[in-house]
Amino acid sequence: MNKRTREPLIHITKRGELRWYQAWAIRGGAILLALIFAGVITTLLTGENPVRVYAAIWKGSFGSTRKLWVLGQNIAILLCVALAVTPAFRMRCWNLGGDGQMLAGGLATAACMILLGDKIPNALLICLMIVTSIIAGAIWAFIPAFFKARFNTNETLFTLMMNYIAIQLVAYFIVVWEVPKGAGQIGIINQSTNAGWLPQIGPSKYLLNMIVVALLTVAMYLYLNYSKHGYEIAVVGESERTARYVGIKVDRVIIRTMLLSGAICGLAGMLLVGGTDHTLTTTITGSRGFTAVMVSWLGKFNPVWMIFTSFLLVFLGKGGSEIATNFGLSSSFGDILTGIILFFIIGSEFFITYRINFRKAAEKED
Amino acid sequence: MDNKTPAVKMRNITKRFGPVVANDKVWLDIYRGEILALLGENGSGKTTLMNMLSGIYFPDEGTISIDGKDVVIRSPKDAFDLGIGMIHQHFKLVDVLTAAENIVLGLPGKLDLKTASKKIREICDAYGFEVDPDQKIYDMSVSQKQTVEIVKVLYRGADILILDEPTAVLTPQETDKLFAVLRNMRNDGKAIVIITHKMHEVEALSDRVAILRHGQFIGDMPTARTNAQEMTNMMVGHAVTLNIDRPEPVNPKPRIEVKGLTVRNIEGIVKLDDVSFTANSGEILGIAGISGCGQKELLEAIAGLQPVESGSISYIEDDGRREELLGKDPLAIAEMGVALSFVPEDRLGMGLVGNMDLSDNMMLRSFRRGHGLFTDRRSPKKLAETVVQELEVSTPSVSTPVRRLSGGNVQKVLVGREIANAPTVLLTAYAVRGLDINSSYTIYDLINRQKAAGVAVIYVGEDLDVLLELADRILVLCGGKVSGIVPGRGAKKREVGMMMTKLGGAKDE
Numbered sequence: 001m002n003k004r005t006r007e008p009l010i011h012i013t014k015r016g017e018l019r020w021y022q023a024w025a026i027r028g029g030a031i032l033l034a035l036i037f038a039g040v041i042t043t044l045l046t047g048e049n050p051v052r053v054y055a056a057i058w059k060g061s062f063g064s065t066r067k068l069w070v071l072g073q074n075i076a077i078l079l080c081v082a083l084a085v086t087p088a089f090r091m092r093c094w095n096l097g098g099d100g101q102m103l104a105g106g107l108a109t110a111a112c113m114i115l116l117g118d119k120i121p122n123a124l125l126i127c128l129m130i131v132t133s134i135i136a137g138a139i140w141a142f143i144p145a146f147f148k149a150r151f152n153t154n155e156t157l158f159t160l161m162m163n164y165i166a167i168q169l170v171a172y173f174i175v176v177w178e179v180p181k182g183a184g185q186i187g188i189i190n191q192s193t194n195a196g197w198l199p200q201i202g203p204s205k206y207l208l209n210m211i212v213v214a215l216l217t218v219a220m221y222l223y224l225n226y227s228k229h230g231y232e233i234a235v236v237g238e239s240e241r242t243a244r245y246v247g248i249k250v251d252r253v254i255i256r257t258m259l260l261s262g263a264i265c266g267l268a269g270m271l272l273v274g275g276t277d278h279t280l281t282t283t284i285t286g287s288r289g290f291t292a293v294m295v296s297w298l299g300k301f302n303p304v305w306m307i308f309t310s311f312l313l314v315f316l317g318k319g320g321s322e323i324a325t326n327f328g329l330s331s332s333f334g335d336i337l338t339g340i341i342l343f344f345i346i347g348s349e350f351f352i353t354y355r356i357n358f359r360k361a362a363e364k365e366d
Numbered sequence: 367m368d369n370k371t372p373a374v375k376m377r378n379i380t381k382r383f384g385p386v387v388a389n390d391k392v393w394l395d396i397y398r399g400e401i402l403a404l405l406g407e408n409g410s411g412k413t414t415l416m417n418m419l420s421g422i423y424f425p426d427e428g429t430i431s432i433d434g435k436d437v438v439i440r441s442p443k444d445a446f447d448l449g450i451g452m453i454h455q456h457f458k459l460v461d462v463l464t465a466a467e468n469i470v471l472g473l474p475g476k477l478d479l480k481t482a483s484k485k486i487r488e489i490c491d492a493y494g495f496e497v498d499p500d501q502k503i504y505d506m507s508v509s510q511k512q513t514v515e516i517v518k519v520l521y522r523g524a525d526i527l528i529l530d531e532p533t534a535v536l537t538p539q540e541t542d543k544l545f546a547v548l549r550n551m552r553n554d555g556k557a558i559v560i561i562t563h564k565m566h567e568v569e570a571l572s573d574r575v576a577i578l579r580h581g582q583f584i585g586d587m588p589t590a591r592t593n594a595q596e597m598t599n600m601m602v603g604h605a606v607t608l609n610i611d612r613p614e615p616v617n618p619k620p621r622i623e624v625k626g627l628t629v630r631n632i633e634g635i636v637k638l639d640d641v642s643f644t645a646n647s648g649e650i651l652g653i654a655g656i657s658g659c660g661q662k663e664l665l666e667a668i669a670g671l672q673p674v675e676s677g678s679i680s681y682i683e684d685d686g687r688r689e690e691l692l693g694k695d696p697l698a699i700a701e702m703g704v705a706l707s708f709v710p711e712d713r714l715g716m717g718l719v720g721n722m723d724l725s726d727n728m729m730l731r732s733f734r735r736g737h738g739l740f741t742d743r744r745s746p747k748k749l750a751e752t753v754v755q756e757l758e759v760s761t762p763s764v765s766t767p768v769r770r771l772s773g774g775n776v777q778k779v780l781v782g783r784e785i786a787n788a789p790t791v792l793l794t795a796y797a798v799r800g801l802d803i804n805s806s807y808t809i810y811d812l813i814n815r816q817k818a819a820g821v822a823v824i825y826v827g828e829d830l831d832v833l834l835e836l837a838d839r840i841l842v843l844c845g846g847k848v849s850g851i852v853p854g855r856g857a858k859k860r861e862v863g864m865m866m867t868k869l870g871g872a873k874d875e
């Protein structure tokens with residue numbers, strides 16, 4: 001047999017530790033490549049000038065003061081939900097019930113606003129909204145957590161199913177509270193009295209939410225990285241056997257962490273209903289419970305990095321709808337671009353961990 | 367032997383993992399009709415080198431030639447086609463299939479179990495294996511599984527065999543049997559490479575030794591012309607003494623009293639059956655037994671990690687007060703003021719968190735200390751630095767994840783943390799498994815120092831030679847029962863080996 005013996009064309013080896021700026025250079029390169037690739041796709045499919053499309057994407061978030069505030073608000077709520085699911089994720093407990101827990105919180109808020117609207121002082125009402133929404137979200141997370149801790153059920157499926165229950169529950173109460181009868185929607189709650197509306201700080205009604213979430217980000221960062229609870233969460237996530245070995249009560253940590261997760265989701269629901277939307281619909285969460293999963297993963301479960309990843313996802317989403325309206329494209333086109341960019345970003349992690357070696361050119365000759 | 371041409375020639379083999387050079391321009395020749403022992407400390411690159419030969423890794427530089435022809439081994443399949451087969455430390459068998467099914471698994475062509483069984487029997491007869499082709503894997507002992515792995519490799523036509531620490535899981539009797547088979551295969555003209563840490567096995571079995579140190583090839587020589595001391599010095603790079611101290615226990619007092627302990631595992635199988643013994647302070651109680659004979663359950667029961675069916679475990683204070691440990695979890699035991707340290711068998715899955723760095727792993731025992739919400743990060747860091755310095759842990763820094771350290775260094779970190787608690791009881795399971803000579807002696811020394819400090823040490827070991835040298839008393843387990851307790855001084859290896867396989871040992875023979 002006269003087969004030439006050759007090194008394989010490519011082989012993959014593991015890299016050593018990269019410096020942080022090298023890793024970020026790879027990520028930045030990936031985003032750049034993604035933009036070029038997405039531009040080519042845009043031109044091929046629609047015939048539009050990609051530079052104009054990118055300009056439109058930019059305008060979608062930064063086009064006007066109002067758009068800027070909306071951007072901030074969207075980042076705040078998305079980041080809030082992402083902060084909520086992160087402690088559970090660090091524990092390797094996949095809480096996909098962010099939507100349901102937000103809805104539970106939103107439902108509790110709406111109930112307070114509608115039922116107690118003008119009956120108690122506004123300050124007390126808002127306190128009550130905060131407390132009940134947190135409790136409602138926590139209950140929604142406690143149920144799957146209890147079953148996981150007790151019977152080792154799968155929290156992914158369980159929390160997903162809790163989402164549907166929450167949606168149906170909200171749908172039911174929308175019919176109970178609909179205004180006017182038969183409208184199938186609640187409309188703006190307490191429009192005349194503004195009872196239970198969170199106070200506006202500064203120039204925009206969105207500022208309060210942004211401040212709350214900023215504080216929460218700092219608190220969550222400290223909690224996860226420096227507190228005893230945060231340490232327990234990390235140990236349970238890495239190895240339950242190690243946790244038991246050092247006397248950590250794994251069941252208790254699972255339930256405690258999920259309660260926290262649900263409570264913050266409930267709070268996010270309250271911020272949406274009481275702070276900005278002043279209404280309740282079954283789609284009020286905008287699937288943020290799922291987008292938050294992506295935010296958390298892309299940010300490597302680090303609250304500070306998650307500020308950037310939530311910005312990225314909101315920015316891409318806004319840009320997508322902007323080009324859809326500007327160029328008369330289907331709104332799915334924005335999703336395609338988002339998908340391309342995310343694919344490149346996630347793919348770049350491979351190149352951060354591994355190096356691809358090509359066969360050396362010199363060896364080809366002999 | 368010197369005139370033969372080598373079956374395998376490895377030249378200038380280099381392999382890097384990131385910044386770590388696992389193999390640095392290694393030369394190695396493997397001959398047919400010869401058993402080569404590949405020696406080296408942990409992290410010296412033995413397994414990496416063999417993995418390149420068997421197609422799991424691809425070398426960054428260097429050439430490999432088989433029977434004088436240059437070859438490229440891109441995958442395990444390439445290796446098989448060249449007649450190279452490797453038996454790994456961790457078996458790769460499907461439990462619910464029979465031996466024959468496992469052996470033909472993945473082979474091309476029609477599935478013909480009858481012919482396969484016949485061929486398997488022929489292989490077994492030729493070399494003296496004892497395998498029933500129709501037996502299910504889950505019914506087999508560890509040594510039977512290993513035999514299936516070897517037969518699997520032979521069945522595929524391998525005539526260059528690599529065994530990675532094959533005796534780590536075997537009893538002395540099983541080891542003898544394995545060695546007999548390996549000698550038969552050598553006499554049949556096969557090339558055999560065995561990776562091991564046990565010097566007496568190297569001397570008993572191999573024809574030639576090759577030594578690696580820090581990824582570099584140090585030298586090779588016929589086994590007959592060298593000795594354990596010289597080989598060890600070459601491996602380590604400087605002279606070491608090969609004696610384990612065994613000072614007389616000072617003022618031993620009962621510390622842990624186990625009575626009638628019976629444990630069932632989750633499947634309801636009895637793992638410990640009416641076990642009773644006393645462990646004294648200032649003494650090392652060795653526990654011998656075939657792996658899976660209840661050693662793990664015994665230690666975990668004492669540590670508060672294993673639910674127990676019946677019996678009692680008492681902790682006896684210096685003043686004679688007794689405290690029951692049963693039914694308490696590790697936290698409750700610690701809160702009672704019992705300083706109990708446990709070095710478990712599964713270092714990275716139980717004793718440590720692989721993805722956390724050294725300091726954070728030190729915190730596992732201490733993170734609850736102090737009031738307030740936040741953890742104290744400074745003292746664990748200091749402890750990590752002390753352990754690194756005193757136990758000579760080789761690590762880039764205390765903020766390196768422990769999974770990146772080599773086996774010996776991982777164990778030093780774990781043992782270092784456990785003895786930092788100033789324990790009165792120290793439980794260790796396979797404390798030197800997979801460790802090289804140098805690290806092993808460091809660990810023996812640490813354990814002996816604990817003994818001198820009055821700690822009651824319970825040492826579960828697999829290397830009988832070490833147990834016989836180290837332990838003051840040896841408790842032999844056989845199938846979850848106490849087969850006997852013998853004094854360590856003067857105990858015979860053969861006797862203890864018999865007690866491991868048969869309750870009370872055999873009176874005749």
